[in-house]
Each structure stands twice: as C-alpha cells, then as structure tokens.
Amino acid sequence: MELYYSFSVLIVLASVFAYINLRFLKLPPTIGIMVMAILVSIILRFAGHWLFPITTQKLLKLLTEFDFTGVLMGAMLNFLLFAGAIHVNFADLKEHRLPILTFSTISVIISTFIIGGVLFYGLPLFGLELPFLYCLLFGSLISPTDPIAVLGILKKANVPKSLETKIAGESLFNDGVAVVLFAVILELTQATTIDISLGSISWLLAKEALGGLLLGVLLGFTASKAIKGIDDYIVSVLITLSVVMGGYLIAQATHTSGPLTMVAAGLIIGNYGKKAAMSDETKDYLTKFWELNDEILNAILFLFMGFELLLIPDLKLNTYSVVSAMAIVVVLFARFLSIWLPSLIVPFKLNKGSLTMLVWGGLRGGVSIALVLAIGANPYKDLLLQMTYFVVVFSIIFQGLTLGKMSGKVLNRVVSN
Secondary structure, three states, X not given: OHHHHHHHXXXXXXXXXXXXXXXXXXXXXXXXXXXXXXXXXXXHHHHHHHHOHHHHHHHHHHHXXXXXXXXXXXXXXXXXXXXXXXXXXXXXXXXXXXXXXXXXXXXXXXXXXXXXXXXXXXXXXXXXXXXXXXXXXXXXXXXXOOHHHHHHHHOOOOOOHHHHHHHHHHHHHOHHHHHHHHHHHHHHHOOOOOOOOXXXXXXXXXXXXXXXXXXXXXXXXXXXXXXXXXXXXXXXXXXXXXXXXXXXXXXXXXXXXHHHHHHHHHHHXXXXXXXXXXXXXXXXXXXXXXXXXXXXXXXXXXXXXXXXXXXXXXXXXXXXXXXXXXXXXXHHHHHHHHHHHHHHHOOOOOOHHHHHHHHHXXXXXXXXXXXXXXXXXXXXXXXXXXHHHHHHHHHHXXXXXXXXXXXXXXXXXXXXX
16 A cells, blocks of 8 residues: 555656646656756755645655665566667667677776776865775766666657667666676675675676576567467557566576566567567557556656655765765766777777767666665765765756757767767
8 A cells, every 4th residue: 555655646746747847848758857856855855844844744754665776676677678678679789789798898897996996085085985895886886877767868869870779778788787796895895705706706797697688588589479379469568568577576586687687578579579470550559558658657767866865864065065076077087988998999989979979878867876775774875875866867967958969069970880
C-alpha cells in the first residue's frame, strides 16, 4: 500500500508538472519536470515549514521512505534500458563498436582515477578532507554516462547520427564496468575482506558484464522465436514484459548484470525480432507501448531527481557549494581526458567537434544518484551526495538544454567516423 501511495503521488505531480511545462515553459519534457521539481524543492526547503507545514512534512516523509536505489536499480532502470535499446539500430552500433567499447570500459576507469586524484589533492584547498578511497568512490559513481538521461535528451537534440550512436551506445554499455568499480571500492571503504587482485576483478567484471550480455541475447532470441509462432500483439507485448521482469530475476539469481541483460535483450528483439518475427501491426503496437512506458517512467524519474534536493540533510550553501561547483569542472575535465587519451592510442579518429560533443553529451543522471544513496551512513556521505546532485543537475539542465545548440555550431566540423 505504501508503494502504491508513493507512486500515486509521484504520478499526479509528474502529470501536473508535465502539463505546466507543455503549456507554458516549453522545455524538453524531462528537463521541464525536473526544473519545476527543483523549484518546488527550494521553496519547501527554505519556506515550506512556515508556508505549507503539513504538505512539506508529508512530502519529506514520502521521499525519505521511498527506496529510490532499489526502485531505480531493481525495476525502473530495466524497463527504461529495454525501452531504449529496442529502438537502437544494431548495425549502427556495430559500425562504431570500437569507440563504444573503448568509452564504456577504458574511459570509465580513466575518469574514475582522474576525478579521485584531483579531488583528493583539491579538497584540502577548501578546508575539507576526503580519504582517497572515497574520492575514488565518487569518481566511480559519477564517471558513467547515464543511459536514461542520454537517450531521453538525444531524442530532442539535433546531434549527428554517428555521434548520437557513440554517445547512446556508450551509455547503454558502461554500467557493467561502473558497477564493478563502485562495488569493489565501496567494499574497500568498509574495510571488509575482499580480493582485489587483477584476476579477481577481471572475473567479477566478466561475470557481471559478459554474463549479463549472454543472458540478454538468450532471452532476446527466445522471446523472438515465441513471438514468431503467434500473430497477436497483446501476447507479444506480454512476452516482452516477461523478458524485462523475469529477466531481471534471472540476472539477480545468477549474479549477472541486470542492466546489460536488458540492453542485450532489447537490441535482439528490436532488430532481429521486429524484422523476422513480427507483423506490421504487432511491431506498431509494441513500439508504441514501449515508447509510452519510456516517457512515463522518465517523467517519474526526473521528477524524483528534482526532489532529491530535499534529501540532502545538511545543505551547506557555502563550502559545499563551492566544492560542488569544483566537482562539476573536475568531472568535465576528466570526461575530456577519458575520451581524448584513448583516442591517441586506439585506432579511431576524433576531430575537435566530435570530441566537444562527446564531452558535453556525457550526461549524468539517476544511476549516479542511486549509487550515492546506496552508500551506507558515514561522515562523508553528505558531501558525496551534494556533489553528486550538483553534477547531475548541471549535466541534465545546462548540458542537456545546450546540447542541440552546440551540435548546430560544430555540425560542419564533425566528420562521420
């Protein structure tokens, strides 16, 4: 009942904010909803207890009790990744497989250590101390680009096709490396016994990432074969729902990556299944069903991310705000180096326009917030949470809103790779 109540409130608020945005603000839907949620959060944060004491108290209670990490990482992310992957052309991914593979693995690791190192030596300049492992922990949770934010905003931005494929492909596949890095570093911060040898981490990564991809491929082909044997769009939609929900349960039981399972299954059904197993009617209904799911869940997710401001227990507008602003610059700098350095070694070509778009298009979002909320109570969590929130808000609002304009400026300099 509590979960139903929470989602009911979020759906009502999302629909109201979406209407106001469409009628008056005219911003991209997800960004408009998030902006209004942030504005409401600021009002409630500083004046809610005087202006709307009961409403503020109830909303704070709802947000505090809502398991954002569990709901996002265990449910919403699977639906959103599948819905995004089912519309991606596999041929485009194959064409750009080398940069996508590089950005989703090597670049994440490089970015993690650059962010961790710069913060470790930079924070003392502001009178703050953060152990190196916690600096790395922040680097690991903020380095991966967020597939939900990226896919949602790329739809509205006029980004060249080759760059859109690289950015979207990277965001879909970098979860495996990021989650393994985050899990290992989090274990180290908690001083538990853990094997951090190269072999152990490699096996963990292979099991999470490759196991998830193999499971997704198996589920995708199995579902496509089942759909091919019928000609009913209702049952076909139910089959894809079972892939998402049942596939996540299997991934959990086999300790493989649920997100990568959903990506692989979505790609197989969206490419092989649609072409070989579906009638035009089934294809049309299936596409519209997952597009609608994508829009609704995105609205809820960005609404909740806007309200995350209320969950920062001690919002420090002096030192922490300056440090959070520094974190934004550090993350962008690390993003630049993590893309530029591999391009000097790995044989794919990037011009200045492509590099600029890849850096600015590397949006952060709900996955980073979910990971930072998963960190247990410790003296550094408030700082990590505030830095993460500031980076995510800047990324989605400022980078997201200017991505299309920046694309127009560099379009003539972008060479399809």
